[in-house]
Amino acid sequence: MELTIKEEKQKQARSYKLILLFGMLSMFMMFAGLTSAYLVSASRKDWVHDMILPPAFTISTILIVLSSITIHLAKLSTKKNDRNKTTLFLLATLILGLSFVFFQFKGFSEIIAMGYYFTGSESTVTTSFLYMLTLLHLAHLFAGVISLLIIIYNHYKQKYNASQATGIELGAMFWHFLDFLWVYLFVFLYFV
Numbered sequence: 001m002e003l004t005i006k007e008e009k010q011k012q013a014r015s016y017k018l019i020l021l022f023g024m025l026s027m028f029m030m031f032a033g034l035t036s037a038y039l040v041s042a043s044r045k046d047w048v049h050d051m052i053l054p055p056a057f058t059i060s061t062i063l064i065v066l067s068s069i070t071i072h073l074a075k076l077s078t079k080k081n082d083r084n085k086t087t088l089f090l091l092a093t094l095i096l097g098l099s100f101v102f103f104q105f106k107g108f109s110e111i112i113a114m115g116y117y118f119t120g121s122e123s124t125v126t127t128s129f130l131y132m133l134t135l136l137h138l139a140h141l142f143a144g145v146i147s148l149l150i151i152i153y154n155h156y157k158q159k160y161n162a163s164q165a166t167g168i169e170l171g172a173m174f175w176h177f178l179d180f181l182w183v184y185l186f187v188f189l190y191f192v
Contacts, residue, residue: 006163013166020170024177027140031133031181035188038129042192048126053190054110060103061186067096068179071148075172078155078165086160086168090152093175097145100182104138133185137178144178147171 041047074089108118111130117123118131151171154160160168 009164009166013169016166016170017173020173024174027177028181031136031185034129034133034136035185038133038188039192041125041129044125046125048116048124051111051114051116051126051130053186054107054114056103056107056110057186057189060100060107061183063096063100063103064179064182067093067100068176070096071172071175075165075168078160078168079162081162083155083158086155090148090155094145094148094152097141097148097175101138101141101145104134108134130189133189137182137185140181141178144171144175147174 042049070089070092074086074093077083077085077089108131111127112118116127118127148171151160151168154167
């Protein structure tokens with residue numbers, strides 16, 4: 001029995017989603033291992049316990065949560081064949097994502113202004129861990145921004161519609177994962 005074109009596309013979409021899920025799970029396991037190492041290292045005598053996360057990290061958290069909402073709305077608009085709203089929400093997601101990056105670096109500069117350095121002779125294990133966790137997340141967010149740019153390009157090329165939205169669905173899944181991952185890291189760093 002041969003598969004119809006629609007069934008073949010659905011099968012292919014499920015395969016792509018499964019591959020993405022495995023990738024996201026492995027990324028989460030990496031961050032879970034790093035946060036476990038953070039907890040173990042917190043018992044060191046040279047660990048800084050009085051460092052407070054700067055407000056820029058809170059702002060960046062709000063921005064990435066908002067970007068997760070806008071990409072979800074873009075996906076819904078695509079499923080309704082509303083190209084104008086899809087464009088608006090995709091561009092809003094891109095702007096919010098780039099603003100997240102800006103506030104992450106602003107947070108780094110605020111930490112340095114508090115007298116905590118990430119590298120060099122004046123750095124601490126605490127700040128080096130913070131730097132590593134946030135930069136690793138930013139590296140993954142860079143991949144998310146690249147995929148978002150590809151989605152925007154494909155959207156302008158009219159490759160997405162109500163019956164063909166796999167690309168935007170995969171991009172939204174990854175973006176939601178990045179959002180979840182940052183919220184996890186932020187809550188972890190804020191309370192630990």
